[in-house]
Amino acid sequence: MTTVEATEKLTEVVRPRGAEPPGPRSVGRIAAQVFMIVATIAWITPIVFAIYVALRPISETNRDGYVSIADRLTLENFSNAWRQSEMWTFFLNSVYITVPAVILTLLLASSVAFVVARLNFRFNIAMLILFTAGNLLPQQVIITPLYRMYLAIPLPHFLSESGLMYNSIFGLVVINVSFQLGFCVFVLSNYMKTIPHEIDEAAVVDGATLWTRYWRLTLPLCRPALAALATLLTTWIYNDFFWAITLISTGNRRPITSALNNLQGQFVANQNMIAAAALIAAIPTLVVFVLLQKQFIRGLALGSTKA
Numbered sequence: 001m002t003t004v005e006a007t008e009k010l011t012e013v014v015r016p017r018g019a020e021p022p023g024p025r026s027v028g029r030i031a032a033q034v035f036m037i038v039a040t041i042a043w044i045t046p047i048v049f050a051i052y053v054a055l056r057p058i059s060e061t062n063r064d065g066y067v068s069i070a071d072r073l074t075l076e077n078f079s080n081a082w083r084q085s086e087m088w089t090f091f092l093n094s095v096y097i098t099v100p101a102v103i104l105t106l107l108l109a110s111s112v113a114f115v116v117a118r119l120n121f122r123f124n125i126a127m128l129i130l131f132t133a134g135n136l137l138p139q140q141v142i143i144t145p146l147y148r149m150y151l152a153i154p155l156p157h158f159l160s161e162s163g164l165m166y167n168s169i170f171g172l173v174v175i176n177v178s179f180q181l182g183f184c185v186f187v188l189s190n191y192m193k194t195i196p197h198e199i200d201e202a203a204v205v206d207g208a209t210l211w212t213r214y215w216r217l218t219l220p221l222c223r224p225a226l227a228a229l230a231t232l233l234t235t236w237i238y239n240d241f242f243w244a245i246t247l248i249s250t251g252n253r254r255p256i257t258s259a260l261n262n263l264q265g266q267f268v269a270n271q272n273m274i275a276a277a278a279l280i281a282a283i284p285t286l287v288v289f290v291l292l293q294k295q296f297i298r299g300l301a302l303g304s305t306k307a
């Protein structure tokens with residue numbers, strides 16, 4: 001037996017079975033874990049600090065500063081933020097904007113995606129590119145012409161008290177649907193392409209109409225994708241700030257995000273109350289994510305595998 005062979009046998013005896021010597025893979029795995037831990041801490045720290053500030057009395061903060069140990073914690077800031085800022089009114093405004101916008105976006109996007117992905121015609125790719133290209137346009141680019149359009153387009157009184165698209169909840173619903181539609185069409189069309197075409201062929205043989213194939217066959221199979229998009233849309237539309245301050249001028253019609261901006265102007269010295277109001281405003285999106293968590297996780301790999 002040579003020296004090399006003896007060394008190899010000794011290494012096999014000393015090293016447990018299945019164990020691998022440290023190499024580039026293990027180093028990369030450790031580096032990835034360290035990065036994830038650091039990123040998690042960096043992500044959670046501002047949230048934990050906001051909760052800490054919201055639970056501290058403003059008198060202690062003014063006396064000792066924000067970075068100090070609290071003598072006591074209280075929910076007083078949350079109750080004051082809820083009562084003094086009339087957050088219930090702004091919550092309802094956000095609901096009136098978010099719920100119709102999410103439903104309309106998913107309904108219209110699924111219809112277009114069904115036509116693009118499940119029907120064969122000459123312009124389906126061009127239509128998909130047209131809807132997707134809308135996402136490449138920055139919102140700030142069209143704000144001036146859009147603002148003038150909203151001032152010129154009339155609406156019935158039951159949709160807008162001012163009689164215009166401007167300063168109306170309906171106007172915010174329309175603009176949010178318009179800007180979110182392209183992304184949803186892109187995602188849903190890719191997901192629908194993974195559904196076997198044999199299912200449609202069997203439905204056609206059984207006499208199913210186009211509407212039946214869309215509403216009763218394709219949409220139920222797209223439930224994970226719809227749930228994932230519903231979670232994302234709720235978060236994006238509910239947290240919208242740009243359109244709310246641009247297209248709404250009346251304070252009591254604004255959603256909760258722009259109302260927090262007004263709260264900062266009214267209680268400029270009480271940052272503890274502002275932190276409490278911000279945490280209250282984040283509760284609905286957390287509830288939506290918890291309710292749709294399983295479907296959302298299933299939809300994270302949209303279109304990654306071919307059925």
